[in-house]
Amino acid sequence: MKYYIIAGEASGDLHGANLIKAINQEDPTAEIRFWGGDQMAAQGGTLVKHYKELAFMGFWEVFINLKTILNNIAFCKRDILDFQPDVLVYIDYPGFNMRIAAWAKKQGIPNHYYISPQIWAWKENRIKKIKRDLDALYVILPFEAPYFKEKHNYDVTFVGHPLIQVIKEERQKEDTLPLQLKETNKPIIALLPGSRKQEINKMMPVFLSVIDRFPDYHFVIAGAPGIEAEWYQKFTIHPSVSLLHNQTHSLLKNAFAAIVTSGTATLETALFGVPQMVCYKSSGLSYAIAKRIVKLEYISLVNLILDKEVVKELIQNDCTTEKIAATLALLGEEKIRQQIELDYNSLTQSLGEKKASQTVAQQIVSSIK
Numbered sequence: 001m002k003y004y005i006i007a008g009e010a011s012g013d014l015h016g017a018n019l020i021k022a023i024n025q026e027d028p029t030a031e032i033r034f035w036g037g038d039q040m041a042a043q044g045g046t047l048v049k050h051y052k053e054l055a056f057m058g059f060w061e062v063f064i065n066l067k068t069i070l071n072n073i074a075f076c077k078r079d080i081l082d083f084q085p086d087v088l089v090y091i092d093y094p095g096f097n098m099r100i101a102a103w104a105k106k107q108g109i110p111n112h113y114y115i116s117p118q119i120w121a122w123k124e125n126r127i128k129k130i131k132r133d134l135d136a137l138y139v140i141l142p143f144e145a146p147y148f149k150e151k152h153n154y155d156v157t158f159v160g161h162p163l164i165q166v167i168k169e170e171r172q173k174e175d176t177l178p179l180q181l182k183e184t185n186k187p188i189i190a191l192l193p194g195s196r197k198q199e200i201n202k203m204m205p206v207f208l209s210v211i212d213r214f215p216d217y218h219f220v221i222a223g224a225p226g227i228e229a230e231w232y233q234k235f236t237i238h239p240s241v242s243l244l245h246n247q248t249h250s251l252l253k254n255a256f257a258a259i260v261t262s263g264t265a266t267l268e269t270a271l272f273g274v275p276q277m278v279c280y281k282s283s284g285l286s287y288a289i290a291k292r293i294v295k296l297e298y299i300s301l302v303n304l305i306l307d308k309e310v311v312k313e314l315i316q317n318d319c320t321t322e323k324i325a326a327t328l329a330l331l332g333e334e335k336i337r338q339q340i341e342l343d344y345n346s347l348t349q350s351l352g353e354k355k356a357s358q359t360v361a362q363q364i365v366s367s368i369k
Contacts, residue, residue: 001027001029001030001031001086001087001365001368001369002030002031002032002033002083002084002085002086002087003023003030003031003032003033003034003085003086003087003089003364004032004033004034004080004083004085004087004088004089005019005020005032005033005034005035005036005040005045005088005089005090005091006034006035006036006076006088006089006090006091006093006096006097006100007034007035007036007037007040007051007091007092007093008035008051008091008092008093008096008097009051009092009093009195010037010051010195010224010225010226011092011195011263011264012036012051012091012092012093012115013036013037013038013039013040013051013225013226014039014162014166015091015092015114015115015162015356015357016034016036016037016039016040016091017036017039017040017042017043018162018165018166018356018357019089019091019114019357019360019361020032020034020040020043020044020045021043021357022357022358022360022361022362023361023364023365024043024044025358025361026361026362026365027365027369031045032044032045032046033045033046033048033079033083033085034046034047034048035047035048035049035050035051035076036050036051036091037050037051037052037225037226038050038225038226039225048076048079049072049075050226051226052196052226052227053072069096072096073096073099073100076096076100077100077103080100080104080107080109081107085109086110086368087109087110087111087112087364087367087368088100088101088104088109088110088111088112089112089113089114089364090111090112090113090114091114091115092114092115092117094117094118094123094126097113098117098126098129098130098133101113101129101133101134102129102132102133104133105132105133110135110367110368111133111134111135111136112134112135112136112137112138112360112363112364112367113130113134113136113137113138114138114159114360115138115139115140116137116138116139116140116144116148116156117130120143120144120147121296122296127148127152127154130154131152131154135367136157136363136364136367137154137156137157138156138157138158138159138356138359138360138363139156139157139158139159140158140159140160140161140162140356141161141301141304141305142158142305142350142351142352143305144156144158145157145158157359157363158352158354159354159356159359159360160351160352160353160354160355160356160359161267161351161352161356162356162357163264163267163268163271163351164271164348164351164352164353164354164356165355165356165357167249167268167271167272170249170253171253171272175250175253175254176247176250177244177247177250177251177253177254178244180242181218181220181242181244181254182254184218186216186217186218187216187217187218187256187257188217188218188219188220188251188254188255188256189214189217189218189219189220189255189256189257189258189259189328190220190222190251190252190255190257190258190259190260190269190274191204191207191219191220191221191222191258191259192222192248192258192259192260192261192265192269193207193221193222193261194224194261194263194265195224195225195226195227196224197227197231199261200224200227202281203261203279203280203281204221204235206279206281206319206320206321206324207219207259207279207324208235208238208241209321209324210321210324210325210328211238211240211241213325214325214328215240217240217256218240218241218242219240219241219242220241220242220243220244220251220255221235221236221241221242221243221244222244222247222248222251222252222265223243223244223245223246223247224246225245225246229243229245232245248265248268249268249272252268252269252272252274253272255269255272255274256274256275256332257274257275257276257328257331257332258274258275258276258277259276259277259279259324259328260276260277260278260279260300261278261279261280262278262280262299262300263301264301266278266300266301266302266311267301267302267305270302270310270311270344270347271344271347271348273341273344275311275331275336275337275340276311276331277311277312277313277314277324277327277328277331278299278300278302278303278311278312278313278314279313279314279315279319279324280299280313280314280315280316280319281315281316281319298313299313299315300313302343302344302347305347305350305351306343306346306347306350308343310340310343310344310347311340312327312330314327
């Protein structure tokens with residue numbers, strides 16, 4: 001069978017890689033063509049476009065790159081027609097993927113969506129397109145299945161969160177932290193500024209503004225796999241700052257605390273048991289628009305899932321040197337760390353023990369066979 005998979009971000013690349021591995025186990029003759037990244041490519045198949053060519057974030061940023069986005073959509077449609085897949089599999093990335101799904105439905109190609117568009121946060125009217133265009137929707141957050149059923153009378157499949165299995169396997173691997181970082185003999189503060197150059201350039205200066213206040217810590221940047229290590233050199237001039245490229249899980253296994261942008265990284269950090277704060281800034285225009293249309297009390301997945309502030313969120317004007325420094329000091333207090341550990345345990349239990357990638361692969365393969 002022929003599978004066409006579209007992932008447009010670093011987190012999608014990780015989940016896509018595990019999905020490809022699982023599909024190959026279910027269907028050893030599978031032909032797979034995909035948009036994604038290096039981790040998906042390592043599992044076999046044909047990489048069409050790398051996600052680093054697709055990553056535009058924020059309303060203003062999307063607007064000024066609209067021509068490129070539209071060209072990518074047109075190219076994607078042509079490539080799908082040339083490949084003639086038996087099924088299309090979308091991984092998150094809804095702005096792009098829902099457009100392709102609407103078109104593919106008219107072509108008679110089955111549409112399976114893995115990691116749902118977050119319509120519970122914004123653009124709830126997407127439910128009409130979801131019902132119209134998708135043949136199956138696989139959700140990974142525990143509150144999503146009841147949300148779709150109770151509010152929209154739409155049946156989805158809860159498969160558990162794919163990070164549960166990924167991190168369980170990572171914890172069993174040998175520690176690969178470089179010797180020079182171990183020899184600093186200082187607690188490590190992990191800096192996870194995102195996977196796109198645009199957001200990293202926005203976040204790193206404020207992250208680094210606190211380092212002189214904490215001489216007893218060593219700060220380590222988690223270098224994103226889609227960005228060359230050399231690009232980060234401008235952020236590692238200070239002797240208390242290092243880069244660990246494409247080894248985020250190894251870094252988190254050894255971190256004392258973390259400063260993280262929003263997104264999947266907040267959940268990864270929690271599942272490794274690392275106390276964290278969530279910091280995020282965008283352009284003034286993008287933030288103003290988002291504030292008007294996003295109906296969420298929290299932005300981090302940890303807080304959203306548990307429906308309370310487990311990790312401190314410093315957003316936009318609150319994302320300052322003073323507030324980051326004050327929060328980092330609190331993360332060193334034993335009482336605070338113990339409470340975070342209890343909350344993280346509740347988080348892990350709520351996500352369940354399902355093997356998400358295997359479950360999704362089985363559903364997709366059986367549906368087209």
